[in-house]
Amino acid sequence: MIENFWKDKYPVGVAAEINPDQYPNIQAVLQQSCQRFADKPAFSNMGKTLTYGDIYKLSGDFAAYLQNHTDLQPGDRIAVQMPNILQYPIVVFGAIRAGLVVVNTNPLYTARELEHQFNDSGAKALVCLANMAHLAEQVVPKTGVRSIIVTEVGDMLPMFKRLIVNAVVKHVKKMVPAYKLPQSTSFLGALAKGRGQAVKEASPANGDVAVLQYTGGTTGVAKGAMLTHRNLVANMLQVRELMGANLNEGCEVVVAPLPLYHIYAFTFHCMAMMLIGAHNILITNPRDLPAVVNDLSRYRFTGFVGLNTLFVALSNFEGFRKLDFSSLKLTVSGGMALQQATAERWKAVTGCAVCEGFGMTETSPVATVNPFSAIRLGTIGIPVPSTLCRIVDDEGKVLELGETGEICVKGPQVMKGYWQRQEATDEILDAEGWLKTGDIGLIEPDGYLRIVDRKKDMILVSGFNVYPNELEDVLATLPGVLQCAAIGVPDEKSGEAIKVFVVVKPGESVTKEQVMAHMRANLTGYKVPKCVEFRDVLPTTNVGKILRRELRDEELKKAGAQ
Template identity: 60%
Template sequence: MADSFFHDHYPAGMVGKVDPDKYSSIVDIFDSFIKKFSDKPVFSCMGQTISFDELNRLSANFASYLQNHTDLQPGDRIAVQLPNILQFPVVVWGAIRAGMVVVNTNPLYTDREMEHQFNDSGAKVLVVYAGMAAQALRVKPKTGIQKIIVTEIADLHSPFKRLLINSVVKYVKKMVPAYDRSAVVSLLSVLSEGGRKPLQPVAMKGDDLAVLQYTGGTTGVAKGAMLTHRNLVANMLQSKEFFQLALNEGKEIMIAPLPLYHIYAFLLHGMLIPYTGNHNVLIPNPRDLPSFIKEMAKYKFTSFTGLNTLFVALCNNEDFRKLDFSHLKMTVSGGMALTKAAADRWEEVTGCRINEGYGMTETSPVLSFNPPGHVQLGTIGIPAPSTEIAILDENGNALPDGEVGELCARGPQVMKGYWKRPEETAKTMTEDGFIRTGDIAIKQADGYLKIVDRKKDMIIVSGFNVYPNEVEEVLTAHPQVLEAAAIGVPDDATGEKILVFVVAKGDVTEADLIAHCRKNLTAYKVPKVFEFRPELPKTNVGKVLRRALKEEMQAS
């Protein structure tokens, strides 16, 4: 690998390196925060709160059940397919304390996606939300799943509220299709059974697998990134260096709308916020804006995590704009590019700047972040402590500051490899341990990094590179544009031309947008075709699916 760099000018209050071996495993981290914060609140959801002590007791019960009532052995895989409810941290921490490898699974998956992930990972037990139990039973015969554990949405609430909420969800909202209860085990019975015998501690090492985190499959079949205990310990400590510039130990309330099964929220809300003794408010369905905002209104929240599409949707909601933001001091963005229009609007509505970061499933996930108090809007911040960065050309040569190339990184948070896919690992990892991100970036002279676009999304017009992010950034700066997605489509004259899908706020014409683009973009970057849509296809975390738009155009 050619020359790389460590960022060596961190703001006051941060260190440039962390010790990934400070804890032997993430269970050691769990033990440390349980002991330190005991009776403080750690997770709330739909009006119910559990303390650190309760998280300890309930997760120990789940771990004990796995040890005493299943054939699972340390290192076996357990799939967890839950939304943001209190059961998620209980089950995940219980599985890890029993020495299992967690396979985070999207609750919105189709049968095909579930079947692939369960078979690829070799998962033997599945913990699933009741609304998906019928689907899970349908998939089970095609997989190695031996036992399905089912939980209803309010199972960890008080008995009266549990009955009330679960009944409304099942009978009024009709969100739980009928399923054969005799073919599954209820989580409540599991926790009760597990509580009869103590958890037997399992010795774990830093190189042991903790999580199999599947990528979105945008480059083909979904692959499991092998994240070790050491990877996650390192990334939590790296992230803490940034967060401590704004957040205090034991005094913060963070709103958690992004799914915990996604590595971004998994590390932040599942590990870092508990490690610092702080309180997460879990939002099960952020698409239900009225319920989401009503829940936020109950708390003097001090921090918030989101991504571009969520910031846009909230800021366009009248009830959200009426909330009390006087305690909000940190907003974190990741998962997709943050547009200037969305960042400016959020700051205007809430009075809080957005701290954008960058990472990927394969890096546990954080590679860089904008330090609180030192934000450069339009960048992804500076490299995390103990992280080496290289910007490479197509031949693997290091490029000087300001030159556009592929962002590559090396550090203790980089995955062990892809599960049972050594060929795919070799394509992504260099021999000396750098991971190729597939993103095109620039390193500024001050060490801040700027993503230009995805390598695979780049559009080539008459031999010139056009990055969709830039086009979308310009379009969303127009006062009548809510969202935009740019793709390349074949063109006889120029090879490719730019097609933009637009979600408008009000009256705006194609001619208006072309005129706006011509003021802000070089001629070859100006879109040739506009298509107005009521909405854009998105992933479960709200990231716009350019790939789906491309496939749609190819099929038409």
């Protein structure tokens, strides 16, 4: 029944199915796109642009270096630890062409986190930015990493600008702590050694792992999701199918402010946008709003990929509001719940509606998305082609339309499993290929899905389920509120009580009384918070997702100390 339910839910012109075996591997897509769009811009950063032809040549040089000047073999893991700079796609595509498995690594990881990820993945090589090479010096001796390539921020810029940028970063901003890695090779040196040497193009099977993508680790030890060539090819085809009618091949200019090492940006910009020959504008530091605005002012961008926190920050920044949005026709939101007030504000500023999708590392990542021709705020859209969703209760029973339970997903983009963690894999992925998302939601009669909240974030107040997303959506509509979060805290009377955290917009004021009155006016009694705390900032992940877990842990420590 569920297979047939989705077939007629797609807009006219959108196929219900894609062929995940259309390409044998990622290399085939890369080669096709780089030939078709050879002269088209692929990635720009700091005023420098690389065409698709440039990316293919440079990634070939890097692949040749890996094959001829290291002892790495197909299937070996290579950790890639860089922000959004031009070196990133060169390294990733070069590594894949050489047959290696990419281990995306957060540049802001601590030494402890790096040691865990390198050892857990069995990484034998590391490409890192000089800014964090001092951590590599500490960590590498405790791991199996033997080949190290170090790059500097400005390495892909023209020579004079490169020297200035790298000198400023190192000596003026002092962003490169001293390090000693005598066994390392410079990125430019690696390219030079590989230049002119033949690449033995790897030909992995579509079921082979292409990327080990580690989960955020906010729920325990970070695990590596095994994403195969087929997983990633399927997801890029699924994304293209749902957006294809809105985008013109070889013509789109898409802003990439989210880190490429995160699966959301990785699949969208390095995979799906490659398929249509789009021009990706890499933003190295999205927190530096003046620099972001300066970068964007150079381009007539047509697409923007972000998340709620970033949309809020930009919409409230005067410089951003003055940009020319006349070409913007696509804004995609993912990574965290999109608040309705944020979506409305973004549209008022840019004139472009926000299209919200849903996914997770384990689904490569896109599982559902609002069709661009039929966006419905407050929902996560419909499953992407060749994908099924169902809602189950705590016992695994499949629920009816409109009933609330855990969202489960099945499709060709669902991961192979967790790297060397069969027990953890079995907990989330069943023998039929259904993946438990850990998100609570429902399916509406017309096929749109609505997330109520994360299963673990649910607050239980006197036996009533309260979902933080709803509280935050309401609180975000109160004038003067910049950011907010809601959690459950221990309470003798009700089991849990609701506490909200509020960040107020600069130059404005909000009182506890105003917050309480606003919540009482918009929510039933048991959903009204008992505590309000004002803060200057809220803890977030590196992609801007608010860490409710960290706030809960802080409250538990306070309760334990009393």
